[in-house]
Amino acid sequence: MKLPFFRSPDGREGGTPADPTEAPRMGGQVLPGADAPLDRRDETVLPTEPAVSDAQGEVPPTVTAPAVPVGPTKIAARDISVFYGDKQALYDVSLDIPDKTVTSFIGPSGCGKSTFLRCMNRMNDTIQGARVTGQILMDGDDINARSVDPVLLRAQVGMVFQKPNPFPKTIYENVAYGPRIHGLTSSKSEMDGIVEVSLKRAGLWDEVADRLHSAGTGLSGGQQQRLVIARAIAVNPEVILMDEPCSALDPIATAKIEELIDELREQYCIVIVTHSMAQAARVSQRTAFFHLGRLVEHGDTEEIFTNPRERRTLDYITGRFG
């Protein structure tokens, strides 16, 4: 299904599906192509040719992001602007985010990716001085409406942060916390079940099954991040927001998380902020590129990486800035 806020492929589907994300495959930035064909110093001139050279070697990524089909629109943002005090951090962002799909946000530091992500579970409400204007519809309902309890919203929209932040409690307690405060279950055996299923879905069960009652903070960074994901999915959210979930992890842990994200895609609407172009290319079907608080370009991941419309996108994905 084509969504109005995602550009159609411009009839250029025959374009070379070259992957500019060849070299550092996990967590690293993409290096600029040595043979970029155009002079890109003049920002006002748009490339007339498909910008990315096809001369680069094609290495199949570990997780192959299948292009489409994506689900129906889960979240629709309209003219979102965010102010921190007097400072505007986000300018009129409108974007549709499809369900059962991984959407990645890319862009240089400080361009407002996290800010936009926080709009979707109203975490900006918790920051003093932050003000959000515009509308975010989730399944057609305005999440900023007076009748919406942000606490309940956050049960539907889970979030994973850059630095793994398990509670300083046991592994079991970490996962059981959400279901407990939302009253999802009252019996111990049901809770055990939820904990087990969540940990299994997060791919952590086998590693921690025998030490559920030891400290969650005693796990390795990658395990902690998967624990945090298990904690988030324990309350049956519909959307999972991930803010650079792998930037504090080593390549192997990153690969595990990426695999996990790919599996979770079947059940959830996933939005991931990443600094790694390679990661965006591997795990996401949709990509949105932000720059200086504005949404510059968005569309199918493959399209963005092989055939970006905007010069700034091209410069960024080829590592020219950021």
Add this chain to the structure above:
Amino acid sequence: MDPARIDRDYPQGTNFQLLVAQQQLARMGVVDDAQGTQATAYRTLLSSELKFRAADLVRRDPSVIGQTVEITAPMSDDADLYYKGEITRDEDAALRRVSDRQMEWLDDLKRDGSVTSGFNTLLFTQGDSTEPELAGVLGAVVGSALMLLVTALIAIPLGVGAAVYLEEFARKGRITDLIEVNINNLAAVPSIVYGLLGLALFINFAHLPRSSPLVGGLVLALMALPTIIIATRSSLKAVPPSIREAALAMGASRTQTVFHHVLPLAMPGVMTGTIISMAHALGETAPLLLIGMVSFVPGIPGAITEPAGALPSLVYIWENASELAFHERTAAAILVLLVFMIVMNAAAILLRRRFERRW
């Protein structure tokens, strides 16, 4: 136990010390004059505890009347000082409190083994007394404990609550800034000013009983509040924001976030601050001056509304006493105060450990 001189119905009325003195003099073959000068002089070497113990014995078992019984009781403070070498023959006989004669008797008693030295446990079992050999710290210890109980019950919930509100719930603005400045200032106000405030507020206005641990505790609570608030706020601030974020993003409400996650993590710091302020309160003397807790209070308080002393004020009273023997007791009282504090701090460390590994 001379039947002729003991009042069966009211044994406390009997002058047992004089009985003992006369018996001892008779044993030594000393013939007293008509006024009983010698017996009176001998009598002053014996403490009134002797009388209480003898009377107690008679009350419990009236059949001892007419028999000869052995009773052990402390010597008087002057006798004690002589034995310890604090009073010597070199001093001017007119100025010293033990005469040559009494010294001979004391030497005699020591020689025949009637006097032995040991630890005077009355120190731990008695309240204050005008007689040093009978004065104990128990009254002051109980007074201090009751006072601290009042302080803790008021200052800890109020202080921690205020800090949590200010730090986690209140909208930061001009008013919270003003409150913050105020609290910081209050922490630096001399304690005697709190004493004055307590006098005006709790005694003159609210008519609470003076010299009572209730008023003392209230005053110390006022004094401890700023410290507790400041310590609690800074340990709340030290909780990593990622934990708050994690809880909020899980759909925990603000209250749940604070009480399930932030406060438990801040607890070790809160406890440290609290214990420090409690230890401070325990040693505080100046405010007690103004609410009548630095005064002679015999006996042991049974309730927070009864007059009571406190350990630091006892130290002050004893050090100021005219009887030399009280000065030794002062040292003992200081040691007891220090032990009290060590026990408190040890308990604090144990509690802290507990809280730190709650999971």
